[in-house]
Amino acid sequence: MSEFEKEVKEEKELNVLEEAKSELYEEVSLSDSAKVVSPGRMVLRRFFRSKLSLVGLVTLFIMFAFSFIGPLLSPWGEVEMTGDYKWVTSILPHQIVVTEFNEETGMDEQVTYIFFEVSDPYKVYSKTLPSWEHIFGTDQYGYDVFTRLMYGGRVSLLLGFMVIFAEVIVGLFFGSLSGYFGGWVDMVIMRVVDVFNCLPGLPILMLAAAVIDSWGVPARVRIYYLMAILTFFGWAGIARLVRGQILGIRELEYMLAAEATGLSTRRKIFKHIIPNVMPQIIVQATLGLGGIILTESTLSYLGLGVPFPYSAWGTMISSTSGAAGRDILQNYPAIWVPAGVCIVLAVLAFNFIGDGLRDAFDPKMRR
Amino acid sequence: MSLIIVNMIKYVIKRLALSVLILFGVSIIIYGLVRIKPGLDFIQTKFYAQMQLDSTGEVALMVEEQRELYGLTAPVFEGYLVWLNHILHGEWGNSFIFSVSTGEVEYLVDDQGNPVLDSEGNQLTKPISSSNVLDIIKDKSRISFIIALIATILQFAIAIPLGITSATKQYGVVDYSVTVLAMMGISLPSFFFGALLLRIFSIQLGWFPYAGLTDPNSGLPVFIDNLHHLVLPITVLVILSIGGLMRYTRTNMLEVLNADYIRTARAKGLSEHKVIYKHAFRNTLIPLVTIFAGILPGLFGGALITETIFSIDGIGQAAYRAVTQGDIPFVMAYNLFLSVLTVIGTLLSDLMYAVVDPRVKLVGGKK
Secondary structure, eight states, X not given: OOHHHHHHHHHHHHHHHHHHHHHHHHHHHHHOOSOOOOHHHHHHHHHHHOHHHHHHHHHHHHHHIIIIIHHHHOSSOTTOOOEEXXXXXXXXXXXXXXXXXXXXXXXXXXXXXXXXXXXXXXXEOOSOOOOSSSTTOBOTTSOBHHHHHHHHHHHHHHHHHHHHHHHHHHHHHHXXXXXXXXXXXXXXXXXXXXXXXXXOHHHHHHHHHHHHHHHTOOHHHHHHHHHHHHHHTTHHHHHHHHHXXXXXXXXXXXXXXXXXXXXXXXXXIIIIIHHHHHHHHHHHHHHHHHHHHHHHHHHHHTTSSSOTTSOOHHHHHHTTSTTTTHHHHHHOHHHHHHHHHHHHHHHHHHHHHHHHHHHHHOHHHHO | OHHHHHHHXXXXXXXXXXXXXXXXXXXXXXXXXXHSOOSSOHHHHHHHHHHHHOSXXXXXXXXXXXXXHTTTTSOHHHHHHHHHHHHHTTOOOBOSSOOEEEEEEEEOBOTTSOBOBOTTSOBOEEEEEEOBHHHHHHHHHHHHHHHHHHHHHHHHHHHHHHHHHHHHTXXXXXXXXXXXXXXXXXXXXXXXXXXXXIIIIXXXXXXXXXXXXXXXXXXXXXXXXXXXXXXXXXXXXXXXXXXXXXXXXXXXXXXXHTSHHHHHHHHTTOOHHHIIIIIIHHHHHHHHHTTHHHHHHHHHHOOHHHHHHTTOOSHHHHHHHHHHTTOHHHHHHHHHHHHHHHHHHHHHHHHHHHHHOTTOOOOOSOO
């Protein structure tokens, strides 16, 4: 059988299948005039009906592409100074072996030299105005602002998602324990949640960040500590939400049915309660993501977040603060305004999506 | 009637007990944060250089005294009790970097104990300054309170009417634009918005002063001059917080507008104005009362970022400087202070809720 015949045959088979399918479909739709739509579909449709949530989704998509694909295409690096170098800077050691005359022994010997090509640029192009080479110019250290925006986006978006994920896990765990078991478990967990809710948000984060500062944590690792801090002080809200939801769900008929069928506790929690709490949590998490990005950039702005030389949106704006930043504030808006716009766009996008999801999950709330 | 009062008193007592418990937890977390640091404790770190230079041992003595206050000489748990004991006795520790004049004066005496007189026969005095963190909080929060008070009043005056209009004309042009603007306000980072305002209105247009609270060269009366300086910071505070309140008002108003008694009011033939402002709005106020919980810490706790950007010598800026300069005694006290405010605010808002809405019953005993 030739290749062509094979293809034709396959196509025929496919057509037959397709026809059978469409017949089946027609039959169903004839007998059942109402179209069957799954709840998930309905949510999606309601979500996409709202223009604002669409705007949010598109914005977020662009942001992700910008931060994660952008750096691959950018000719500049995150910490690459723009300047005139005498040599190409490289952090890898070079090794050359030369034959040298040794005076002591009076013989030629092989000597190995290891050297690093490290050269500071003798002229750094800092604070240059926007050009084709540097779309937003360079900042006070000679770094390309546009590229650093991308890396800053990586930090903010990744950190936001990691923290909210961790918060949801912790919050779900304690919230469902508290809501499901009630009694003293509930009592203890809720008092702890109360304590966390009474802690002042930013000042306590600053205290924690300052404490970590004094430990001398290396710059690269610091962001993980930051995540841990943000999660530690942020899970309480979700735990409380989950508990409230579960208290409501526990009284519903299907839980009674689950009880009557003799399901295990584990199964009841994971199969029947958590899926029903999920919509609220997803909404809360999406709205919370914006908040986390704001907090992270505020900490970075205060110099307690992502450390120099790594890039963060907050840090880029902090170059305007103080007497030294007056010049940048006044004359180089291209250094700090784009970062601010990025923060606003990202937070706004998450808020729009969160709002859209809430309306989509719960149509009652809207009308 | 008397039963209600008894119930109320019972409720308040129960809540107060709970508040004490919560503050206890808060203090554990705050103390724990400063104690988990490995190596030297914060007081030793702070005075390490001075102790090395000092030969008389005076500094070492003072350091020991300070460490005693925070229970740093004892193991963590014991140390916490020592610290708590000092806190309860009003000894909140001394700030490393701030001192304020207490308004009292010390009469100068010479070696023999005779008063030192100036040429006119008046006894010479020296103002006493204190670096007790409580004194500093009291002193610095004054200006912060004034700013926050004006901002809060403005915020309510703008947000509530806007929220109501937005709800009564749901899905109209006003509603959409107000919703989007509110969302933007929520998503704006204060440091970016502040920098933007400074750049536009202070540097470019020159309408408002750049920083601080007074300008000796302005030629305006002090009060007007102060207000002039406060326009931008207050704008930041108002714009950033208006969105949340507005959305809250809108949601509540929408809920109330769907109630049966509104339909009744309309059916009676009342004017729309009367329906909205007399029947609907008053009922919207009930949930608004809960917002008071958030206002109290905001009123006295200062605005950390905004004060820093506009160089206003309030408690927020003090907290920022304290964190950046490692003034841990002040930061600890500030966090505790804010937590106390939050606890009181929550308590007040719950009580207010019961006062405003007679349907809410306060339960003193077990629920």
